[in-house]
Amino acid sequence: MSTTATMDVARIGRMLGAQTKAQLLTRMRIPAFTVLSLGMPVMFFALFNAIFGSQKQAPGVTTGEYILVSYATYAVANVMVYNFGIGIASERGRKLDLLQRAMPVPPLVPVAAQIISVIVFAFIALLLLFAYAFLVGGIRLGAATWLDLLWRLLLGSFPMMGLGLAIGYGTGANAAPAVVNVVYLPMSFLSGIFIPFSILPSTVQKIGQVLPTYHYANLGWNILGPGAAYESSGTALLWLAAWTVVLFAIALRIYRLDETQKFS
Amino acid sequence: MTNAAVELIDAHKRYGSVEAVKGVNVAIHPGELVAMLGPNGAGKTTSINLMLGLRKPTSGRARLFGLDPDDRRARSRCGVMLQDSGVPDTLTVRELVELFTSYYPHPMSPDRAIGLAGLDQQAKRQAGKLSGGQRQRLYFALAVCGDPELIFFDEPTVGMDVESRRSFLDSIREFGREGKTIVLTTHYLEEADELAERVIVIDRGVVIADASPAEIKSHVVGRRVSFTTSQPLSEGDLRGLPYSRLDLDRNRVRLFSNAPEAVLRELFSRGVEIRDLQVVGADLEEAFLALTTEAEKETVA
Numbered sequence: 042m043s044t045t046a047t048m049d050v051a052r053i054g055r056m057l058g059a060q061t062k063a064q065l066l067t068r069m070r071i072p073a074f075t076v077l078s079l080g081m082p083v084m085f086f087a088l089f090n091a092i093f094g095s096q097k098q099a100p101g102v103t104t105g106e107y108i109l110v111s112y113a114t115y116a117v118a119n120v121m122v123y124n125f126g127i128g129i130a131s132e133r134g135r136k137l138d139l140l141q142r143a144m145p146v147p148p149l150v151p152v153a154a155q156i157i158s159v160i161v162f163a164f165i166a167l168l169l170l171f172a173y174a175f176l177v178g179g180i181r182l183g184a185a186t187w188l189d190l191l192w193r194l195l196l197g198s199f200p201m202m203g204l205g206l207a208i209g210y211g212t213g214a215n216a217a218p219a220v221v222n223v224v225y226l227p228m229s230f231l232s233g234i235f236i237p238f239s240i241l242p243s244t245v246q247k248i249g250q251v252l253p254t255y256h257y258a259n260l261g262w263n264i265l266g267p268g269a270a271y272e273s274s275g276t277a278l279l280w281l282a283a284w285t286v287v288l289f290a291i292a293l294r295i296y297r298l299d300e301t302q303k304f305s
Numbered sequence: 306m307t308n309a310a311v312e313l314i315d316a317h318k319r320y321g322s323v324e325a326v327k328g329v330n331v332a333i334h335p336g337e338l339v340a341m342l343g344p345n346g347a348g349k350t351t352s353i354n355l356m357l358g359l360r361k362p363t364s365g366r367a368r369l370f371g372l373d374p375d376d377r378r379a380r381s382r383c384g385v386m387l388q389d390s391g392v393p394d395t396l397t398v399r400e401l402v403e404l405f406t407s408y409y410p411h412p413m414s415p416d417r418a419i420g421l422a423g424l425d426q427q428a429k430r431q432a433g434k435l436s437g438g439q440r441q442r443l444y445f446a447l448a449v450c451g452d453p454e455l456i457f458f459d460e461p462t463v464g465m466d467v468e469s470r471r472s473f474l475d476s477i478r479e480f481g482r483e484g485k486t487i488v489l490t491t492h493y494l495e496e497a498d499e500l501a502e503r504v505i506v507i508d509r510g511v512v513i514a515d516a517s518p519a520e521i522k523s524h525v526v527g528r529r530v531s532f533t534t535s536q537p538l539s540e541g542d543l544r545g546l547p548y549s550r551l552d553l554d555r556n557r558v559r560l561f562s563n564a565p566e567a568v569l570r571e572l573f574s575r576g577v578e579i580r581d582l583q584v585v586g587a588d589l590e591e592a593f594l595a596l597t598t599e600a601e602k603e604t605v606a
Contacts, residue, residue: 052410055407056407056408058407059403059404059407060404060407062404063393063396063400063401063404066395066396066400067393067395067396070395070431071395132393135391136389136390136391137390137391137392137393139359139387139389139390139391140385140387140390140391140392140444140447142359143357143358143359143380143383143385143387144380144385144405144408145377145378145380145381145383145408145409145451146377146408147377304359304360304361305360305361
């Protein structure tokens, strides 16, 4: 009995590997996707860093360092929301899931492959941005700080993953890009990712303070010192955990609805 | 325990207010080459979806190798070519075949599957850049690459030109000879006749015939004969002729027959003058009319 179980685990591992590879190749070859998710954050950072980079954001923190963290959160959230939201919706629209569903592969394998490939893309987007910031942008953080930033950005991205999945399974192929932009872009603005949070009007700040992107950015800003962030890492993590639960619950519900509609 | 490869037992499927399948009983045994034949919207695709576990019966049961069709042990023994599904356009033929072989416990080599589908030249081409016929062959490669015992083909030749259709049917026949069980749906009587040993005719959600192609053919009308005559004809003038349905409107005659030559020979010998003669194959709707009315008679009786 236990040997069949191990064989099964090995087989599912093989499926997951093949599925993840296919998923990565599929997305990598769509230029709109690679440019949008890998190129845009670097471009934005390059632009704003060149203009404001050397100014002082907080005691001991330059604006360059501050916006590096902002655009790093933008890069990861961007990959999560666009990749899942638009990617899954368009794949569903072309019924890519139908044939796969008739195969001897557990339905969770393709979902897991989506998640792994998106994390890989987020990682690549961050490495590109960090490399540019270090080599061209003149940003100097200690090795430990770079690593600290990296894991915070990946850990804090779960709510964005949930949001992307909910949009991907909940909208049609034509509506998804619009929904993604309508939901995600204002969220980023209100959270102080594109413009410093401190210069937003206080009513706008009140809205921003509940958004997952706000807490996500704060989790990052904390590595620069307490003066650079608007709340502690602990508070940010609690908020992000709550948002993860809420958004994944919504995504799961939408996923189930879609499944029932198509496969029952 | 039954040893059928696929089974539908009094299966019903309702979508909202529409009952697409109304009590289908079918058992397909290992090694059989079966065509499910019927006009569009007859319930063929729904039946296939029930067999594959893509849809759950509203009532009744579907079994695949004696198991629930969702069961991976059952699905590992099946290959599938669906009418209406896609693959990522940016993956190459080879990458897709490799992906699909990963789903199966004992797949064939990707090269063999690509070769069987006749896509060696296109192995490195992205799916989005294939022609329509090549795309169908890609789906064929994906259906066979797991080296399954049982393969489903849902309307595999739709949109194919004559040449690709011919070679495609040859490949399916080849699989049949290797002892694979094959279930295909089609709305071409000739296709079912050419390929299958057994034809299951579905119309309006019920099985109206389940027999050899020869038997089916003897029950359906093959040809539509129409002509005009110089003098008005009456039904009496056609007495004793081998036709099944007659539309008579003074000088215009339309009838269905499996022996149009005999009908015409007899008419000539009776001295009927015929103009504007047309003999064409009856379309599927017309061909099934005979079967359908027979089935209705049975339900009435």
